[in-house]
Amino acid sequence: MIHNGKTNNNLLKVGEYMKLYEKIIIGALTSLTFFAGALKASACTTVIVGSKATKDGSTIIARNEDNSTNWAKHFIVHAHTDTGQTTYVSKGNQFTIRLPKIHQRYTSTPDWTQKHGQYGEDGINESNVAMSATESTDSNRKAIKADPFVKRGISEDAMLDVVLPYIHSARQGVIRMGNIIRKSGAAESDGIIFSDKNEVWYMEIGAGHQWAAVRIPANRYAIIPNQLRIGRLRLKNHKKYLASKHLVxxxxxxxLLGYSKGIVNFAKAFGTSNKADRQENDPRIWDGQRILTPSKKQSPDQRSFQMFMKSDKKITVQKVGQVLASHFTNTKYDSKGRWLNKFRPINMPMNDESHILQIRPHVAKAISGIQWLAMASPDTSVYVPFYTDINNTPVTYQIGTDRYDSKSAFWTYKLTGVLAQPYPNSFTNRYIRPIQRKVNRQLLRHLKNSDKQSSAIAKTADLQTYLTASNQANAVLAQKQFDELNANLITKSTSEVFRELHINVSKG
Known part of the structure; x- marks a missing residue:
């Protein structure tokens, strides 16, 4: 028998309980949809770290890909081919380009459907060059009027797949992208990141044919929200700066703003600085910088932030993950993963996937590139390390649509976030954090062991097969434990419903 905890007399029928329970769960799902609609779909946050700023000398580029609360992402590998397609036509806007017949092996995380384009987003190729595209940005009206965006120019949906297979360094990535913009124009304002074992380059598109790129100082990092951030361009220094022809x-x-004595400030010339930036973008820079450089005291609503920062301690992959999972965590602005119309957090319900692309030094080339993937929102997910010199990806990362699928890796991790949404503090701290820590320890241990075992494999084909199997084992390990976690969260949520309704349960 079910007794009301306050009166101990009134009975609650099972049907009424089920309606109340459904109301709470549906409320959580509805809130996710509401928050997704609060921003344009292409809102992301980028973290870039130079090799001398990381603990092990790796270069790191990372980004949360934001789109929708129920938009599954896949993880695939494209094989090397000498007879590839020669003409590429985007399904997004019919952008067309002729491609070389030879393209390298590369990984990507495309959308579950190709209806609106590929949206490969992030990956590492066989030359161990990493690319993440894009950090969507806004350009000011005056700049766009001077050089309008091109309707059928290159846009986010096509960038990774027409650039990454054909480059052998981060710098080459900038040059290839720049040449495409020169010939075909750009359809939108974006930020694109490239890295190899030595360098990290960040590139921004400000108008239809105008762009700039800067090499990240090796001992610095950058937090980039949805705004143009590249400042003064010293274009005579070609080793550190690149830009479209005749930009000055x-x-x-x-x-345009930002010109002084032959030097252009790209962000001032092409970017924005308005109320939306104060609420949606600048606070994310503050949040990332307070995590990596806590010694520097700043405010989320201050007018400007330094782009390249020095961290208080050497940065690890795990620390980058902490930034990408943050919702002003442990501050008075903590949004518990929601946007409460004060400041827009880094971690949001519309995170489709979060990637950390690491190019490691001092290891064999075949195991240098690691693509860390956290499906859905990283705050309630886990970064699984994937080698990229592989011949296939885990099946669970190749399935999933816009409807729940219990076998899909995306939906496993998305479900964890959905179940935690009604009880963000208790469920996250009590149940999710311990599993995350446990799985992280196991994955790091497995990665270390796989690195060691791989050194004894001489044949390229055998090594690729081994690394593919290692990825599979890591994916199964993590997803199995999150499946078990989700089952536990569902069980716990039923008792939470009664507790919130002040209902005591007894037999009889």
Missing amino acids: SFVRKHK
């Missing part, structure tokens, strides 16, 4: 004269001719 273009800025002068159209009297």
Whole structure:
């Protein structure tokens, strides 16, 4: 018999209980949809770390890909081919380009459907060059009027797949992308990140044919939200800066902001600085910088932030993951993963996937590139390390649509976040954090062991097969434990419903 905890007399029928329980769960799902609609779909956050700023000398580029609360992402590998397609046509906007017949092996995380384009987003190729595209940005009206975006120019959906297979260094990535923009134009304002074992380059598109790129100082990091961030361009220094041809004269001719004595400030010339930036973008820079450089005291609503920062301690992959999982965690602005119309957090319900692309030094080339993937929101997911010199990816990472699928890796981790949403503090701290820590320890141990075992495999084909199997084992290990976690959360949520309704349960 079910007794009301306050009166001990009134009975609650089972049907009424089920309606109340469904109301709470549906409320959680509805809130996810609401928060997804609060921002444009292409909102992301980027973290970039130079090799001398990391603990092990790796270069790291990372980003949360934001889109929708129920938009599954896949993880695939494209095989090397000498007879590839020669013409590429985007399904997103019919952007067309002729491609070389030879393209390298590369990984990517495309959308579950190709209806709107590929949206490969992030990956590492066989030359151990990593690419993440894109960090969506906004350009000011004056710049766009001077050089409008091109309807059928290159856009986010096509970038990874027409650039990453054909480059052999981070710098080459910038040059290839720049040449495409010169010939075909750009359809939108974006930030694109490239890295190899030595360098990290960050590139921004400011108008239809105008772009700039900067090499990240090796001992610095950057937190980049959805805004143009590249400042003063010293274009005579070609080792550190690259830009579209005649950029300086273009800025002068159209009297854009940011020009002084032959030098252009790209963000001032093409970017924005408005109320939306104060609420949605700048606070995310503050949150990332307070985690990596806590010694520097700043405010989330201050007017400007330094782009390249020095961290208080050497940065690890795990620390980058902490930044990407943050919702102003452990501060008075903590949003518990929601956007409460004060400041927009880094971690959001519309995180489709979060990637950390690590190019490791001092190891064999075949195991240098690691693609760490956390499906859905990293705050309630886990980063699984994947070697990229592989011939296949785990089946559970190749399935999933916009409807729940218990076998899909995306939906396993998405379900964890959904179940935690009604009880963000108790469920996250009591149940999710311990499993995350446990799985992280296991994955790091497995990665270390796989690195060691791989050194004894001489044949390329055998090594690729071994690394593919290692990825499979890591994926199964993590997903199995999160499946068990989800089952536990479902069980616990039923008792939470009664507790919130002040209902005591007894037999009889």
